[in-house]
Amino acid sequence: MSAVRVPSLVAPGAPTVPRVQPSAWQRTVRxxxxxxxxxxxxxxxxxxxxxxxxxxxxxxxxxxxxxMIPHQGYASDPRPPGPGHPLGTTEEQxxxxxxxxxxxxxxxxxxxxxxxxxxxxALTLGSLSGYYGGWIDEVVMRVxxxxxxFPGLILAVVIVAVLGQSARNAMIAxxxxxxPTYTRLLRAEFLRVRDMExxxxxxxxxxRDVFIIIRHVxxxxxxxxxxxxSLDMGGIVINFAALSFLGLGAPPGYADWGQLISLSHNWxxxxxxxxxxxxxxLLVPGVAIFLFVLGWNLLGDAFQDIFxxxxxxxx
Numbered sequence: 001m002s003a004v005r006v007p008s009l010v011a012p013g014a015p016t017v018p019r020v021q022p023s024a025w026q027r028t029v030r031x032x033x034x035x036x037x038x039x040x041x042x043x044x045x046x047x048x049x050x051x052x053x054x055x056x057x058x059x060x061x062x063x064x065x066x067x068m069i070p071h072q073g074y075a076s077d078p079r080p081p082g083p084g085h086p087l088g089t090t091e092e093q094x095x096x097x098x099x100x101x102x103x104x105x106x107x108x109x110x111x112x113x114x115x116x117x118x119x120x121x122a123l124t125l126g127s128l129s130g131y132y133g134g135w136i137d138e139v140v141m142r143v144x145x146x147x148x149x150f151p152g153l154i155l156a157v158v159i160v161a162v163l164g165q166s167a168r169n170a171m172i173a174x175x176x177x178x179x180p181t182y183t184r185l186l187r188a189e190f191l192r193v194r195d196m197e198x199x200x201x202x203x204x205x206x207x208r209d210v211f212i213i214i215r216h217v218x219x220x221x222x223x224x225x226x227x228x229x230s231l232d233m234g235g236i237v238i239n240f241a242a243l244s245f246l247g248l249g250a251p252p253g254y255a256d257w258g259q260l261i262s263l264s265h266n267w268x269x270x271x272x273x274x275x276x277x278x279x280x281x282l283l284v285p286g287v288a289i290f291l292f293v294l295g296w297n298l299l300g301d302a303f304q305d306i307f308x309x310x311x312x313x314x315x
Contacts, residue, residue: 041298130190
């Protein structure tokens with residue numbers, strides 16, 4: 001029995017349309033959208049970005065320094081949510097709504113400043129240590145080991161106690177704690193990349209070391225730093241809030257979520273008859289910190305999946 005030949009639907013000699021391969025951006029978007037938690041993290045961060053940018057409209061400042069929370073009177077007991085204070089007040093009548101809104105801007109200022117300082121130090125010391133090695137690597141690594149030997153929060157407390165209480169000094173203290181981790185990670189990536197063929201080829205052609213580092217090495221080693229920075233944004237805000245809660249960070253009345261919790265710590269247990277009487281004093285800043293940290297952790301996991309070289313070829 002002879003086989004039946006199925007006629008081809010493509011005319012002889014017709015050009016074959018090549019399959020359009022998705023671009024790197026399209027593959028990134030697809031990988032990002034496949035993880036619902038990553039989308040949730042992005043939505044949370046976009047919400048906080050909008051609140052921070054629109055802070056002057058959402059909570060109009062009346063003080064010369066917009067980060068100082070306005071207050072009416074000095075009564076010790078907090079007031080529940082009501083007209084004029086939609087989220088209530090803390091002790092000494094600091095408005096929780098104003099503090100929560102401008103606290104979002106404070107969180108981004110602190111996190112971006114500390115991350116930027118840590119990456120800048122890492123790009124300088126980590127590049128020199130990982131690219132040249134030798135005594136430079138030995139000195140840089142021993143210094144980082146000294147800083148990493150101390151518990152991060154304890155070292156930050158000591159630095160702020162020496163420099164004095166202020167939001168600026170608290171950011172300096174957290175940056176001093178953060179830079180060794182970035183430096184060690186970037187140094188490890190430089191050790192992996194510096195002996196690759198394209199780097200050796202650039203050296204053989206007589207390209208200057210500075211150009212090799214900036215043009216060839218850093219672009220291929222920066223992705224782990226981006227992932228670490230995104231995961232570290234929430235932790236930096238937690239450390240800043242901890243310093244404020246201990247009375248070593250932002251001054252009283254400053255629009256910082258940790259400062260709001262510090263102003264509410266006397267009322268966490270409520271009263272003898274109603275332990276939840278002052279629930280709003282802790283819930284408002286606590287939920288803000290929780291969502292901010294959760295959003296960056298989910299977004300950091302998404303960046304880890306996107307920038308993972310083993311997944312770049314998949315769609």
